[in-house]
Amino acid sequence: xxxxxxxxxxxxxxxxxxxxxxxxxxxxxxxxxxxxxxxxxxxxxxxxxxxxxxxxxxxxxxxxxxxxxxxxxxxxxxxxxxxxxxxxxxxxxxxxxxxxxxxxxxxxxxxxxxxxxxxxxxxxxxxxxxxxxxxxxxxxxxxxxxxxxxxxxxxxxxxxxxxxxxxxxxxxxxxxxxxxxxxxxxxxxxxxxxxxxxxxxxxxxxxxxxxxxxxxxxxxxxxxxxxxxxxxxxxxxxxxxxxxxxxxxxxxxxxxxxxxxxxxxxxxxxxxxxxxxxxxxxxxxxxxxxxxxxxxxxxxxxxxxxxxxxxxxxxxxxxxxxxxxxxxxxxxxxxxxxxxxxxxxxxxxxxxxxxxxxxxxxxxxxxxxxxxxxxxxxxxxxxxxxxxxxxxxxxxxxxxxxxxxxxxxxxxxxxxxxxxxxxxxxxxxxxxxxxxxxxxxxxxxxxxxxxxxxxxxxxxxxxxxxxxxxxxxx
Amino acid sequence: xxxxxxxxxxxxxxxxxxxxxxxxxxxxxxxxxxxxxxxxxxxxxxxxxxxxxxxxxxxxxxxxxxxxxxxxxxxxxxxxxxxxxxxxxxxxxxxxxxxxxxxxxxxxxxxxxxxxxxxxxxxxxxxxxxxxxxxxxxxxxxxxxxxxxxxxxxxxxxxxxxxxxxxxxxxxxxxxxxxxxxxxxxxxxxxxxxxxxxxxxxxxxxxxxxxxxxxxxxxxxxxxxxxxxxxxxxxxxxxxxxxxxxxxxxxxxxxxxxxxxxxxxxxxxxxxxxxxxxxxxxxxxxxxxxxxxxxxxxxxxxxxxxxxxxxxxxxxxxxxxxxxxxxxxxxxxxxxxxxxxxxxxx
Numbered sequence: 168x169x170x171x172x173x174x175x176x177x178x179x180x181x182x183x184x185x186x187x188x189x190x191x192x193x194x195x196x197x198x199x200x201x202x203x204x205x206x207x208x209x210x211x212x213x214x215x216x217x218x219x220x221x222x223x224x225x226x227x228x229x230x231x232x233x234x235x236x237x238x239x240x241x242x243x244x245x246x247x248x249x250x251x252x253x254x255x256x257x258x259x260x261x262x263x264x265x266x267x268x269x270x271x272x273x274x275x276x277x278x279x280x281x282x283x284x285x286x287x288x289x290x291x292x293x294x295x296x297x298x299x300x301x302x303x304x305x306x307x308x309x310x311x312x313x314x315x316x317x318x319x320x321x322x323x324x325x326x327x328x329x330x331x332x333x334x335x336x337x338x339x340x341x342x343x344x345x346x347x348x349x350x351x352x353x354x355x356x357x358x359x360x361x362x363x364x365x366x367x368x369x370x371x372x373x374x375x376x377x378x379x380x381x382x383x384x385x386x387x388x389x390x391x392x393x394x395x396x397x398x399x400x401x402x403x404x405x406x407x408x409x410x411x412x413x414x415x416x417x418x419x420x421x422x423x424x425x426x427x428x429x430x431x432x433x434x435x436x437x438x439x440x441x442x443x444x445x446x447x448x449x450x451x452x453x454x455x456x457x458x459x460x461x462x463x464x465x466x467x468x469x470x471x472x473x474x475x476x477x478x479x480x481x482x483x484x485x486x487x488x489x490x491x492x493x494x495x496x497x498x499x500x501x502x503x504x505x506x507x508x509x510x511x512x513x514x515x516x517x518x519x520x521x522x523x524x525x526x527x528x529x530x531x532x533x534x535x536x537x538x539x540x541x542x543x544x545x546x547x548x549x550x551x552x553x554x555x556x557x558x559x560x561x562x563x564x565x566x567x568x569x570x571x572x573x574x575x576x577x578x579x580x581x582x583x584x585x586x587x588x589x590x591x592x593x594x595x596x597x598x599x600x601x602x603x604x605x606x607x608x609x610x611x612x613x614x615x616x617x618x619x620x621x622x623x624x625x626x627x628x629x630x631x632x633x634x635x636x637x638x639x640x641x
Numbered sequence: 642x643x644x645x646x647x648x649x650x651x652x653x654x655x656x657x658x659x660x661x662x663x664x665x666x667x668x669x670x671x672x673x674x675x676x677x678x679x680x681x682x683x684x685x686x687x688x689x690x691x692x693x694x695x696x697x698x699x700x701x702x703x704x705x706x707x708x709x710x711x712x713x714x715x716x717x718x719x720x721x722x723x724x725x726x727x728x729x730x731x732x733x734x735x736x737x738x739x740x741x742x743x744x745x746x747x748x749x750x751x752x753x754x755x756x757x758x759x760x761x762x763x764x765x766x767x768x769x770x771x772x773x774x775x776x777x778x779x780x781x782x783x784x785x786x787x788x789x790x791x792x793x794x795x796x797x798x799x800x801x802x803x804x805x806x807x808x809x810x811x812x813x814x815x816x817x818x819x820x821x822x823x824x825x826x827x828x829x830x831x832x833x834x835x836x837x838x839x840x841x842x843x844x845x846x847x848x849x850x851x852x853x854x855x856x857x858x859x860x861x862x863x864x865x866x867x868x869x870x871x872x873x874x875x876x877x878x879x880x881x882x883x884x885x886x887x888x889x890x891x892x893x894x895x896x897x898x899x900x901x902x903x904x905x906x907x908x909x910x911x912x913x914x915x916x917x918x919x920x921x922x923x924x925x926x927x928x929x930x931x932x933x934x935x936x937x938x939x940x941x942x943x944x945x946x947x948x949x950x951x952x953x954x955x956x957x958x959x960x961x962x963x964x965x966x967x968x969x970x971x972x973x974x975x976x977x978x979x980x981x982x983x984x985x986x987x
Contacts, residue, residue, distance in 0.1 A: 193646070216755065220722055225762075229820040290948070290979035292941035360820045361785070364849060364880075560647035568650035575657040582664045591668035598661050 181548055185558055188541040192565030194529055199573045202414035203580070209417045210409075210584040215475040219257060219350050226353060229360045232260040233352055233430070234333035238325030239265055239343040243273045245384075247281040249343055252384030254309050258352040262311045264329045265343070269298070269319025278314055282306040289313070291334075295327040295441035303332075322426070323442035323449040330441055333433060340450075342427040344481055346376060346386055351476035355430050358471050367435045367457050370416075370424035370472040372408045374587070375401040376479035386479050391593050396489060399604040400482040402597060406577040409474060409585075416472035420523040422458070424470070426450035428478035435460070435468075446506075448499020455507050458519045474585065490615045497619025498627070500531040535616035541566065542610060567605045574601035682712050689720070692735070693728055699735070706739040713741060714748075718763050733766045742767035746775040749791075754784050761790035765797050773800055780807055789821045796828035804829075804836045808850055822850075826857035834858060838869055841881075848880030855881065859888035867896045874900035879909040886912055890919030898925050905931050910940035917943055921950025921958075929954060929961050936965050936973035944972070948980035959986065 253263045267275045284304035298320035306312040355371045377397040380388030392398050415421045439456040442449045461468040483489040510516045511524045545562050548554040578597050692702035706713045748760035761779050764772045779791035840854035858866045873885050886904045889897030904916035920928045935947035951958035965977035981987040
């Protein structure tokens with residue numbers, strides 16, 4: 168018997184790796200096709216009602232009270248405008264709870280001055296632990312506003328304090344630097360009207376505010392960013408929300424609701440112990456906890472995504488800041504996945520365990536390192552003449568061409584069903600971005616995600632510095 | 642297969658980009674079309690306002706309505722949201738002459754959900770036998786929005802609703818608990834109290850449906866319903882007992898006191914909390930001591946509602962709160978202090 172040579176073994180190994188790379192790409196893209204189809208079906212069935220007057224007539228009297236929770240850390244530049252726009256929401260019954268999470272700048276002072284805050288006492292349920300509350304404040308000019316001043320504990324800790332202080336049956340967690348559209352709550356609360364006992368959480372859409380006209384905390388004109396990076400992120404967000412979230416929601420396997428805009432039934436979140444501290448993926452983690460809670464108890468529940476309510480947020484325009492954000496998101500995904508890995512493929516957790524976590528395994532755990540391996544291996548193998556042309560083309564198709572198809576298709580969904588961007592030119596610009604993002608941007612993204620892996624395995628914590636540009640009036 | 646992956650991807654991208662180009666063209670053309678539509682609607686609105694003022698004849702207004710039925714229906718839907726009284730009646734009569742209700746009834750059979758929903762909601766302005774029959778049919782619509790809109794319209798027209806059919810159509814996990822269904826029941830309640838009573842007492846129905854019926858009965862404000870609702874305080878369903886406590890609080894009648902007293906000891910905290918709130922709403926001063934005991938309840942919401950109700954009971958309640966605020970029990974004391982502080986009474 169002759170042993171294979173080192174050369175032959177190396178070739179076999181390379182062949183195996185390239186097969187794995189292509190198989191992973193096929194699976195991922197197959198999943199994206201499925202998501203596209205499901206998202207299209209969902210949008211066709213649930214066409215949005217555009218007229219606010221009609222929405223108000225249908226749902227206002229039936230809408231439950233909502234507490235808007237805004238955790239804020241060093242937001243002195245934008246917090247007043249943000250709160251003013253929140254307080255002007257078109258919603259029948261709500262309160263706004265801003266949580267000053269140990270800011271070192273003048274966030275609290277800005278609030279006290281702008282809203283004529285005065286100290287107040289308020290009874291609250293100490294259902295979830297958090298850092299001590301240093302003071303509670305009520306506004307003399309708007310009784311809907313409550314401000315909590317507390318010791319620094321991080322976003323999850325701040326939200327937990329807000330949950331304790333809130334008395335509404337539903338709360339909406341929103342980032343302090345985000346802008347909620349005035350009808351967003353009315354649209355987002357609908358699943359709670361349709362299924363008040365089953366519905367546990369509802370997610371809305373996040374869109375990129377860069378390039379939009381923003382006046383006094385309101386988006387008064389929708390536009391596209393001039394910055395290329397922000398433009399790529401616009402396409403990404405459309406893909407993530409209009410395609411992926413909608414599809415998973417339709418399959419009843421939604422595993423994440425964005426921390427920038429999500430509605431939750433308060434008692435459910437209290438029952439699962441609130442937001443988990445010490446993780447950067449607290450939004451993903453909370454939704455998984457809710458799934459686990461109900462599945463363990465074999466109780467009926469629902470978590471859904473509604474595409475029409477929109478929250479606008481600022482996207483990073485610098486590579487460095489964006490890279491930090493993406494590495495952090497990857498870390499958060501891995502933290503939650505490995506913390507709950509016992510749910511993977513377990514029959515007890517039904518579709519969440521199979522489809523939901525299976526998707527996370529493929530796209531967030533296996534996907535990035537395999538793709539990066541492909542970036543290194545394929546050109547090398549081609550250069551050494553070890554890669555047959557059909558393999559190369561299949562790889563290029565899966566890495567670049569299908570990616571273009573998926574991104575452009577998300578834009579088509581947006582155009583057919585929602586059409587938020589006012590000009591035809593916007594569609595052309597976004598299409599160009601959808602093509603270009605696959606040549607460089609996507610690859611760098613994967614490198615950031617692999618860095619997230621490295622940070623995760625090293626046990627790194629924290630957000631890093633995320634400087635805000637602030638919404639600039641156009 | 643590998644070649645197929647490549648060729649397939651190229652074809653798909655080609656198709657997608659072609660669709661985008663078509664959509665851009667549609668946008669460009671559509672902009673003109675949308676602007677035209679807006680102009681037509683503005684012109685129609687002007688004509689109708691002029692007609693209401695007597696500056697246009699019936700024939701002119703009638704002719705304007707029939708130019709574009711879809712625009713007419715869209716405009717009328719908006720107008721009827723804000724116009725009331727005689728003007729609304731006149732407009733409805735004019736639209737009736739222009740056979741708008743016939744178009745709306747046809748829209749109830751449309752494939753587009755949004756069209757069926759608009760029709761179900763708008764037909765309420767055109768009461769007639771044909772409208773009623775069409776809406777009764779629409780209760781069987783597979784889409785909950787449309788079915789419930791039809792039910793709500795029928796209720797507004799003073800029609801008795803087919804309760805069984807309505808509840809059966811909306812069966813399914815959570816469907817019977819819809820707040821919109823409860824809203825329809827509330828609208829139907831003045832004419833169908835007995836039917837709602839039957840639903841409330843029917844232990845084979847889901848608790849949430851029975852709770853909805855109880856809530857609808859309470860919203861009528863009719864004091865005759867106090868006794869039948871109070872009798873359900875012994876139900877095995879926590880949802881029903883919670884609804885009973887809430888309903889008796891809404892009705893604010895002292896005849897509910899016996900049931901409330903019983904519910905204050907319920908094993909479910911939601912029931913106790915509602916019962917505690919009802920004590921304050923009804924003004925049951927004799928239950929002051931029971932509320933004071935609830936200031937030490939294990940559930941915060943029960944303690945909070947008890948504290949609030951004590952504050953609502955006037956002097957006896959406030960005295961009890963002040964006593965609790967200085968009592969040796971830390972839990973009761975804290976709740977009492979905070980309730981008094983929130984009310985500015987400390």
